[in-house]
Structure formats: C-alpha cells, structure tokens
Amino acid sequence: MPLKGLLIVVSAPSGTGKTTLCRMLLKEFKNMEFSVSYTTRPPRKGEVNGKDYFFVSREEFERMVEEGDFLEWANVYGNLYGTSKSQVLKALEEGKDILLDIDVQGALQVKKNLPEAVLIFIMPPSFEELEKRLRSRGTDSEEVIEKRLNVAKEEIKKAPFYDYIVVNDVLDVAFNKLKAIITAEKCKTERLKNQFDKLIKDRAIVELLKEAENV
C-alpha cells in the first residue's frame, strides 16, 4: 500500500511515562500529529470539534462501525470512542506521521486492521518503580493505585505482541530509542519502495530500483 507516512501506536501501563514521551515525539517530529478520535461523549467546556475529538451521535458512530471504518473502537463507561481508518489513511497518504496513544486492546485491533502500523510498548523498569511513580502523582487513592497495578500486569502480558519494546528507565534513553525506531522505520526498504522517486532525486537510480522491483 502506498502509505507515505508512518502510523505509530504507543501503549503503556498508566504511570510509565507514555504521555511525556508522546509529547516529546510530537515536538521532535514536526511532521507527526496525534490522531483525533471520534466519540459519542458530549463535548466538555472548551473542547473543540475536530481538534480534541470528532463529536458524533451514537447513530453516526454505529454507522461507521458497520461500514468497518474504525481501526479500533471501544465502549468506555457507556461512551463510544474510535479511530477512523479513512481519516488516518488520508493523513498517511498525505505523508503525515500519525501517533496513536491507545490501550492494549485498541493497539492490537489496529495491527489487525492495518498491519503496516508500528506498535511500540513502553515498559516500566519494575513494578516497584511503577508503584512509586503512581504514588508520587498524589492524585490516586490506595484503591485506584492497586487497581492500576493489576491492570498493568494484564497489559504487560500483551507486550510480546508489539513490534518494539522500550523500557522507560531513564527518560532520555527511552526517548532516544523511540526516535530511533521512527527513523529506522523510515529507512525500511518495504516502506521506501513506493517512494524511491521522492527519496532519490536521480532518475537513473530510481529506474534501476524499479527494474529490480519488477523482477
């Protein structure tokens, strides 16, 4: 498929530093943007349609589900949330890199619906450290922290199904690895095949590569 951009899917247990790392990625790669999800949840004060979410009716959402337009979708406490395949594909074809910050269930759905997606699991260095980070936020009750740790265990069991695993022990080291994964994916021959024209400005070289392709 002639996708010019990369679809990067990042998942991590709560408290692993995913939000910070995603923000750093968006700052580093000017061509990268977050995917805007569709939701049936009513907009909160200040939320902008098409920027924070695409706010749609339940009927419209269900129609999109039936038409198979979601790369992934989920019911969260009665509200539906989903990532539109047509919208993501359009952005990728325009050459944008799209970042999806979603949970494990959603990530595996995306991989199934779009195998070209690059799945990265951010791993805490230890449960001890994860617990420490969750406590240091000071926002969650003991019960919530316990629950988050149990959810983390289930999520970590799915890490082997991701393409890459990055342990976030030292933030800069983890960020460097994320950057490297994106840079390397852009050098993959499989991804470049449709872009030889853009990559290499010499027609003679492009012709040789295309010739080999057709063998």
Added chain:
Amino acid sequence: MPLKGLLIVVSAPSGTGKTTLCRMLLKEFKNMEFSVSYTTRPPRKGEVNGKDYFFVSREEFERMVEEGDFLEWANVYGNLYGTSKSQVLKALEEGKDILLDIDVQGALQVKKNLPEAVLIFIMPPSFEELEKRLRSRGTDSEEVIEKRLNVAKEEIKKAPFYDYIVVNDVLDVAFNKLKAIITAEKCKTERLKNQFDKLIKDRAIVELLKEAENV
C-alpha cells in the same frame, strides 16, 4: 535462536562512503566489531593472523565450505575469502554486535544462511555525485571509474532485497540513520524475547512476559 548480538551487513557501491560510515559505527558502538574473514591469500607484510584475516590453506578452506561453515564466500582473482558462520555465531551469542562490510553477492548469501542478519544498503544520492566522488579520490584511471560505475548499477539493482536503504547525501544524516537502525533493531520484540531477563530487572515482569510467550 537466542542471539544476543546483531549481525549488521553493510554494502554499497564503491565511492558511496561505506568505509567512513563503518568506521564511525565502530567508534560509536563499543560493543561492535568487524568480522575477521578467512582467506587462502598469503599474508602481506604486517598482516596479523586472526586480526586482519584468518590465513588458511586451500584444503582447510574447502573443508569449511563442505562443512557448510561459511555464511558467504567468494573467489576473488583466484584467492578464496569467506565469513565463518560458527565464528560469527559465537560472537553474537557472547552479546557482541558484528559488522560485515561485504559486496552484494555476499550480503544476499548471508541473509539466506542467517535470516536474522540486518542488511543495510548505502545508496549514493546520484550517479553524478558518485562519479564526482570517484574522480576526487584521484587514484583511479578513467577506465577503472567507468568500470566502477557499471558495477554500481548492477549493485543498486539488488538494493530492494536489503532490509534498509540509507542514502548517503549528507554524511552526518546518513550516520544518524545507521545508528537509529541499530538502536531500533535492539528494541525489536522478536530480538528481545530471549533477553527479557537481562532487559528487565524485575522478575515479576519477566515472568508475565514469559507467560504470554508460552500462550
């Protein structure tokens, strides 16, 4: 296979800057070393056995060929040169990263014999630039330059069979891409599976990952 190190195979047409880039890689990655080839060619003055080459008799070399010990081998003007599989595997199992700087024929042989090898093709930005670089060396005759350009054309036709393509237009940009490829390959789940123990110091997390592995 529980290979702890990476086997990186780099090929490029003569004049593309491969030697410079390989030297930069060895300087950057302290754990990386060149593979030492076996050869039937007699040692030149100052060459050290086991460092520059392993110098062996034709009989010994042919025995190794029969035993299937070469990842790749070739006859170059009557002398035999080859990369020993058992030697490379030993180094990889010890956790070393091995760099192989070989031609296209050899690289494709390596991939066939060890699919875990990571093949990187360094591409000149254009034939014009390649010709300019070959001339600026001032070492080759017009005839040799013509020959090198023709060989380059045949080599470039094989680039689509490599895992990655890096265009060496600006040296630092190309080097950054090479570094990224190596860093990213080390984050690949497939490669990490056998190293969860080393990667993650928390037994509980390692156990969860292994559990998922066995599903």
